[in-house]
Structures are given as C-alpha cells and as structure tokens.
Amino acid sequence: MRKAIFLFIKLGLLVAAAVWISQRPGRLSVEWLGYAIDMPVAAALAVLLVLLALTALSYRLWLALRRGPGALGRRRNTKKREQGYRALTQGMVAVAAGDAEAAKRYAAKAESLLHEPPLTLLLSAQAAQLQGDEQAAGRYFKAMLERKETEFLGLRGLLTQAIKRGDRAAALDYARQAQALQPKAQWPAATLAELEAASGNWLEADNALAKAQKTKAMGKDDARQRRSALLVEESRAAAKSGRPDAALQAAQTAFDLDPARVPAAAQLARLRAAAGQHSKATKVLEQAWRIAPHPDLAAAWGEVSAKQTPLDLVKRYEALLALSPQSPDAHRALAKAAIAARLWGVARSHLQQAEAVEPSAATYRLFAELARAEHGDGPQARDWLARVANAEADAGWACGNCGTAHEEWHAVCAACGGFDSITWRRPPSQLPMAV
Numbered sequence: 202m203r204k205a206i207f208l209f210i211k212l213g214l215l216v217a218a219a220v221w222i223s224q225r226p227g228r229l230s231v232e233w234l235g236y237a238i239d240m241p242v243a244a245a246l247a248v249l250l251v252l253l254a255l256t257a258l259s260y261r262l263w264l265a266l267r268r269g270p271g272a273l274g275r276r277r278n279t280k281k282r283e284q285g286y287r288a289l290t291q292g293m294v295a296v297a298a299g300d301a302e303a304a305k306r307y308a309a310k311a312e313s314l315l316h317e318p319p320l321t322l323l324l325s326a327q328a329a330q331l332q333g334d335e336q337a338a339g340r341y342f343k344a345m346l347e348r349k350e351t352e353f354l355g356l357r358g359l360l361t362q363a364i365k366r367g368d369r370a371a372a373l374d375y376a377r378q379a380q381a382l383q384p385k386a387q388w389p390a391a392t393l394a395e396l397e398a399a400s401g402n403w404l405e406a407d408n409a410l411a412k413a414q415k416t417k418a419m420g421k422d423d424a425r426q427r428r429s430a431l432l433v434e435e436s437r438a439a440a441k442s443g444r445p446d447a448a449l450q451a452a453q454t455a456f457d458l459d460p461a462r463v464p465a466a467a468q469l470a471r472l473r474a475a476a477g478q479h480s481k482a483t484k485v486l487e488q489a490w491r492i493a494p495h496p497d498l499a500a501a502w503g504e505v506s507a508k509q510t511p512l513d514l515v516k517r518y519e520a521l522l523a524l525s526p527q528s529p530d531a532h533r534a535l536a537k538a539a540i541a542a543r544l545w546g547v548a549r550s551h552l553q554q555a556e557a558v559e560p561s562a563a564t565y566r567l568f569a570e571l572a573r574a575e576h577g578d579g580p581q582a583r584d585w586l587a588r589v590a591n592a593e594a595d596a597g598w599a600c601g602n603c604g605t606a607h608e609e610w611h612a613v614c615a616a617c618g619g620f621d622s623i624t625w626r627r628p629p630s631q632l633p634m635a636v
C-alpha cells in the first residue's frame with residue numbers, strides 16, 4: 202500500500218516536472234570538436250535521464266558479476282566441508298565397528314574434503330591400525346606430533362605401538378614426553394611408572410607416581426600401593442649396592458605407604474635388625490602381622506631376634522602366636538622352632554592345631570620333619586610325606602597376569618613384565634571355582 206502511494210507521488214512529481222519543462226520551451230545546443238548538437242531542452246533532459254538509468258544498471262550488473270563467482274565458490278566449499286564431516290563421522294563409526302575397509306575409505310575421503318589434519322589424522326591412523334598396517338599408522342601418529350593440538354594423541358599412539366612391539370626404550374621415551382606434555386593426565390603417569398619400573402628405574406618410577414598422586418591424576422590408594430612396591434625394590438637395590446641408609450629410608454617409606462605389604466615389612470624389619478634396632482624391627486613385624494599373618498613375616502620374626510638360641514626362638518614364636526592364637530602360620534612357625542629346640546611334644550601339639558585349621562602341604566611337611574628329627578628316616582616320616590602329596594597345596598607368590606609362580610615377591614614379574622602383579626595366592630587348581 203505504501204509502495205503504491207510512493208509510486209503515485211513519484212509519478213505525480215515526474216508529470217509535474219514534465220509539464221513545468223514543456224511550459225518553458227527552449228533549446229539546448231552544443232558545439233564541440235566539430236560536432237553540433239541542437240535539441241529541445243525537454244529532449245536533452247530525457248536523454249540525460251536515460252543515460253543515468255543505463256549507468257546505474259551497468260553498475261549493478263558489474264557488482265553482481267563480481268560477487269557471483271565468490272558466492273558460488275563459498276557455497277561449494279560449505280558443501281565440501283559438510284561432506285567431509287559426514288565422511289569423518291562415518292569413518293569413526295566404521296572404526297568403532299571394526300570395519301577396516303570402510304574406515305580406510307572414509308578416512309581418505311575426509312582427508313581429501315577437509316583440510317583439517319588434526320581431525321583426519323587420527324581417523325587415518327586408526328583406520329591403518331585396523332587394517333594391520335602399523336607402519337602407516339606410525340606415520341600418521343608422527344605427523345600428529347607436528348601439531349600442538351594432536352601432539353599428545355600422537356604420542357599416545359606411538360607409545361601404544363612401541364609397547365605392542367616390545368620396544369621398551371622407545372616406549373619409555375614416548376611416555377616421558379607425554380608425561381611432560383600433560384603432567385595432569387593419568388595414563389602417562391601410570392604408564393611411565395610401569396615402564397620405568399620395568400627398566401629397573403625404581404626412583405624415576407616413584408617420581409612419576411608421586412607426581413600423578415599430587416595432581417590427583419591417580420587415586421590416592423592406587424598410587425600409594427604402587428609406590429610402596431617400587432620402594433621395596435629400591436631398598437633392595439640400595440642394600441645390595443652398599444647404601445644401607447638409602448635402603449632403610451626406602452623400606453621405611455614403602456612400609457608407611459602400605460603396611461599390609463609383606464615384603465615391605467620384612468625388608469624394613471631385617472634392615473632395622475641389621476642396624477642393631479631389634480625392638481624397632483619387632484614392632485614393624487607386629488604391626489604387619491596384626492593386619493594379616495604371613496609365613497614370610499613369621500620367618501623374619503625369628504631372623505630379627507636379638508637372641509638366637511633355640512629356646513629363645515621358641516619363646517619368641519610363642520609371643521607371635523599370642524598376637525593371633527588361631528593363625529596356622531603362627532602354629533607352624535612355633536612348631537618349627539620347637540623342632541629345632543628338640544621339644545617334640547610342643548611341636549606336635551602346635552602342628553595338630555595348625556592341621557585343624559589348615560591341613561595343607563606345609564603342615565604335613567613339618568609333621569614329616571618332626572618324625573624324621575624324632576625317629577629318623579623311618580616309615581613314620583614317609584607316611585607324612587605321602588600325605589604332603591595329597592594335601593591342599595600351599596599358597597605362594599604368583600603373578601596375577603601370567604600365573605607364573607615366584608620364589609619371592611618382586612615389583613615386576615620377570616615372565617610377563619607385569620607391574621605389582623605378583624601376589625600371595627593359592628595355585629589356580631586350589632582356587633574356588635569362579636561362578
């Protein structure tokens with residue numbers, strides 16, 4: 202409606218102008234460069250008007266032509282990006298579904314459509330890995346190191362590859378870089394600690410864990426237990442290389458971090474006793490024993506005693522039994538001391554009490570030892586040995602990862618490289634059936 206009114210007003214003005222001009226007749230004549238133009242003023246104005254209109258029109262046309270191709274190109278780019286993102290999504294879905302062929306196809310498509318390497322490199326690497334082409338994956342991971350936003354992911358990929366092919370030195374190097382890059386991330390600290398430990402770098406491993414714990418990247422209990430395991434090994438290494446103070450300090454920290462760790466308590470108690478601190482050694486073992494009795498603690502209990510006559514040791518093991526009167530480990534340890542002191546009746550009585558709780562191979566082995574000490578290698582000793590073969594097998598140190606049995610506890614399983622995987626357990630056949 203308003204447009205129409207404006208149009209009428211414009212038309213009215215135009216007509217008025219035309220009337221005004223036609224009422225004032227006159228001519229316009231121009232002479233220039235030998236040309237002569239002579240026409241009525243009204244006609245001249247009309248020509249001028251037409252010229253102005255043509256100029257405006259051609260200017261608009263020029264603008265449209267200039268913008269045209271750009272707009273078209275932009276639209277094409279947007280479409281390309283959309284297709285690229287779609288290929289990226291489909292590629293990620295293919296990776297998740299384990300479809301190697303599709304993953305590779307979409308990765309290549311996304312790569313050609315999107316000029317955003319941070320997005321496509323990871324997909325390409327994963328697609329290559331799915332195809333089993335570790336070399337190509339490695340190239341993509343290395344390319345990811347070149348960019349700040351993908352460096353960490355690239356390191357993770359390379360680290361995983363190095364671990365898979367058993368290249369511990371390279372893995373350690375990548376883990377150190379990843380940890381330095383993102384000290385607050387959990388996996389680099391945990392992996393770095395394991396790799397340092399596997400390389401026997403106990404203190405470096407402990408540092409990695411301490412950092413992880415401080416930044417709350419790792420659960421407090423988790424970090425404490427792992428550090429405790431490392432420090433037991435560090436203490437052993439220090440003692441072996443003639444650094445008793447460092448050995449004692451590491452063992453004390455290991456024990457403080459995890460008093461339930463039997464090797465830590467045994468190590469600390471032995472070092473204290475070696476330094477002449479027998480009552481401190483006894484206190485450590487008492488504390489650990491109250492958490493859980495263990496044959497290794499019982500063995501250390503006798504070793505760290507200041508008095509070593511057979512009767513002294515019997516008395517000492519009576520004190521241990523008093524801490525946990527039901528413990529078959531305490532009964533067996535006391536029986537063993539009694540055999541050494543030739544107190545046959547005492548030994549038999551405690552072996553019978555141990556048998557009532559735990560009729561195990563260890564119990565019958567001591568019965569056989571008692572019979573041999575008392576009566577020599579006769580039929581009685583043989584009878585007991587026969588029962589050893591049929592008895593419940595003894596618990597021992599074994600790796601939870603690979604099942605390998607170990608004479609003594611170690612922080613790293615020599616068979617499979619598992620970290621803190623060796624625990625005290627019964628052989629698999631003796632474990633209760635899993636439901």
Ligand SMILES: [Zn+2]
Pocket residue numbers: 600601602603604605614615616617618619622
């Ligand atoms: Zn193992």
